[in-house]
Amino acid sequence: MKALVYQDLKKVELQDIEEPNIQKPNQVKVKIYGSGICGTDLNIVKGKVAASKGTVIGHEGVGTVVEVGEDVHGIRVGDRVLVDPTQACGHCSYCREGLFIYCENFDDYQVGMTTHGTFAEYFVGDEKYIYPIPDTMSWETAMMIEPLGCVLQTFMKAGVKPSDSVLVLGSGAIGSLCQLVSKRLARLTVGTEIDPYRKQFAEGIADYACYPEELTLEKVYEINNNKKFDIIVDAVGNQLHVGLELIAKGGRIIPMGYDDSYEVTFKSTQVINDGLSIIGAVAVHSMISTALKFAQSIPELEQMVTAKEYLTDYEQAFSGTMGYDLRSGEKLPMNSVKTALIL
Template identity: 70%
Template sequence: MKALVYTAPKTVELMEMDQPEIQSATQVKVKIYGSGICGTDLNVIKGKIFANAGTVIGHEGVGTVVDVGERVRSVRVGDRVIIDPTQACGVCHFCRMSQFCYCENFEEHQVGMTIHGTFAEYYVGEEKYMYRIPDTMSWETAMLIEPLGCVLNTFLKANIKPSDSVLVLGSGAIGSLCQLVSKRLGRLTVGTEPDDYRRSFASEIADHVFHPAEMTAQSVLAVNDDRKFDIVVDAVGNQLHMALDYIGKGGRIIPMGYNEQYEVSIRPTDFINNGVSIIGQVAVHQIVGMALQFAQSMPELERMITSRVALEHYEQAFNETMGYHMRTGEPRPMSSVKTILVC
């Protein structure tokens, strides 16, 4: 089978590999239809996130069941499924407390980083991580369920209310999804984005979208009746300093973007005096089932997919979402918000 494999720092290659086969009675084999490109995949390629050499990358996969172990009961051959990549050992202290993303052995179970992922023609995994796709749901919408789960979890942890104003810093795939969910659950949604293409796309979702260089305190606060925001989401990973500037009293700040090199200084008294909270439980979702139900009332979700690219043209797919050429580093204009690789 064809598979996109991480071979060395900042290097991935399309390779021929043997198809994975079922090894236990509770496993399921899936013929992958496609898989969404996530910021995590891009960070693996950029060398910002660790992956084991020789590992198939990708983790937002959907496909059709082609084989099942003898003890599998919830899915059968022919079913369309979503693969939940939030996997864990199941026996450590945190797993016993149902906090699977804090699994003490999590690094051994990271789909697309330490175990084979879904940028491949086939995938084999445990039945408990497979969710049937409703007959009325498109493949494209199904590929958004896992990131939608992260976003939905974020707003649930932030206790969003219909009266809340939300500022989303960054309008990439996750930022745009945040804006989409915010529009459903909150009162006002404001975004930021420096890239022309993505800013134009976000303007069709959010109530207002600003270029960061043109954003001033006066202009942003003006759209919120001269008040700061109830919720601020950093969907980039290096905008928490901006979040601190725009969060209102009793507000909730959510860091969603991932950047290990970024640091910001805080004054604890500001949080005490203003009742501001930082919510860092984004990854702990385990709510694919809930996201699957929520997505059935969101026909607008499918338009988040802005590009469909065949697996063998993976370089094109990554280049259009990274802002530069993955091999040469040459700057390139972004031309997609959410790209999927189709097998």
């Protein structure tokens, strides 16, 4: 089968590999329709995150069940499903408390990084990680369920209230999704973005969307009742210093973007005196079912997938999402917020 395989730092390759088969009675085999390109996938391609050599990348897969093991009872051949990539050993101390994302053996179970992912024609996994999707739900919406779960996880941990004002720094896929959810839960939603294409996309979601340099303290006070923001999401991964400048007393800061090279310093007295909280619970804790239900009230979710490319055109897909050529590094205009690779 065709699959996008991690080779080495900054190098992935479309290869013909052996088609996976069911190995255990509780497993399900899925013919993949498509898989969304996540920020983690981009970081793998950029060389910021390493995967295991020879591993199929991708983890936001959806498709149709073509085979089930003899102990599978909740899923049938022909079901349309999505894959939950947040998997764990199930027996360490954290797993026994239901905190699967903190699994002591998590590195051994990372779909698309250490175990084969969904940028491939077929995927085989345990039934408990395969979720049927409603007949009325589009493939595009289904591809957004896993990242939606991440956003819901953090917003619930942050205790977002209808009276809150929310600033989302960055309007890529996760940033735009944060804005979409914030519009459902909070009073005011503001987004920033340096790229003109993505800023324009954010203008269709947030109450205000602006370039970072436009969001002065004076502007913040103008649009937010002379107050800083109650909640600030860093969807870029290197903007927490901005969040610390624009957060209100009693506010919550959510780091969501991933940049391992970024560090920020702050005064502990500011955190104490201003009653600030930093919410680091980004990854999904059994939130797929909740996200599936919530998604049915957000028809705009389907529009988050702004481009679809065939798996064979993966270089073009990654380049358009990153804003530069995958091979040469030449700067290119961004032409997508969320791209799906279709089989």
